[in-house]
Amino acid sequence: EPEVTQTPSHQVTQMGQEVILRCVPISNHLYFYWYRQILGQKVEFLVSFYNNEISEKSEIFDDQFSVERPDGSNFTLKIRSTKLEDSAMYFCASRGLRGGNEQFFGPGTRLTVL
Amino acid sequence: EDQVTQSPEALRLQEGESSSLNCSYTVSGLRGLFWYRQDPGKGPEFLFTLYSAGEEKEKERLKATLTKKESFLHITAPKPEDSATYLCAVYTGGFKTIFGAGTRLFVKA
Numbered sequence: 001e002p003e004v005t006q007t008p009s010h011q012v013t014q015m016g017q018e019v020i021l022r023c024v025p026i027s028n029h030l031y032f033y034w035y036r037q038i039l040g041q042k043v044e045f046l047v048s049f050y051n052n053e054i055s056e057k058s059e060i061f062d063d064q065f066s067v068e069r070p071d072g073s074n075f076t077l078k079i080r081s082t083k084l085e086d087s088a089m090y091f092c093a094s095r096g097l098r099g100g101n102e103q104f105f106g107p108g109t110r111l112t113v114l
Numbered sequence: 115e116d117q118v119t120q121s122p123e124a125l126r127l128q129e130g131e132s133s134s135l136n137c138s139y140t141v142s143g144l145r146g147l148f149w150y151r152q153d154p155g156k157g158p159e160f161l162f163t164l165y166s167a168g169e170e171k172e173k174e175r176l177k178a179t180l181t182k183k184e185s186f187l188h189i190t191a192p193k194p195e196d197s198a199t200y201l202c203a204v205y206t207g208g209f210k211t212i213f214g215a216g217t218r219l220f221v222k223a
Contacts, residue, residue, distance in 0.1 A: 031209070033209075042213050042214065042215045043158065043201065043203075043213040045212065048209035055209040056210050058210070089155075101145060101148075101205045102146070103148075105158045106157050107157045
């Protein structure tokens with residue numbers, strides 16, 4: 001069964017460093033999303049991406065964040081200068097054009113900022 | 115402001131003890147309500163989508179229902195492997211999905 005994959009599973013970085021989180025959505029999906037979940041808290045929407053552009057973003061998704069679909073399979077989230085409060089699980093999700101509006105999530109990347 | 119509230123925060127059941135989880139929502143223009151299961155350290159796993167009041171969906175021991183203001187996830191005769199956090203989320207037709215805080219379910223053998 002097709003699934004969303006994410007790499008790395010765990011990323012440790014120093015405050016102020018740039019990180020890139022990678023996702024491979026399900027192959028025929030056209031809508032892509034990033035969410036974060038701080039330990040013990042709810043899943044929070046960051047950004048949605050469709051037709052090679054951001055379709056919506058939350059207040060969390062400030063100038064330190066960017067997304068890109070560099071080729072036909074990868075979808076990335078870049079954090080330019082990480083802060084301690086960026087430590088969280090980051091989930092990628094994708095949705096197909098047909099069928100319901102449900103999104104399918106990857107296993108997540110745990111980001112730890114020291 | 116769009117809001118999703120889940121109750122209870124945590125629920126402890128004995129194996130075989132049926133119960134229900136609640137998700138109440140206040141959104142402008144519901145386009146879909148989702149239920150997900152999340153195991154510790156993992157991504158949410160899709161369970162159901164409901165679109166309109168009166169709709170019901172079933173999968174094994176789980177049944178989801180929807181009214182105009184809330185959704186219920188009914189768990190019939192749960193087993194220990196049903197222990198997880200159950201997340202409710204609403205889709206309002208933009209490109210944003212709003213999640214509730216979840217209900218942590220513990221099923222004891």
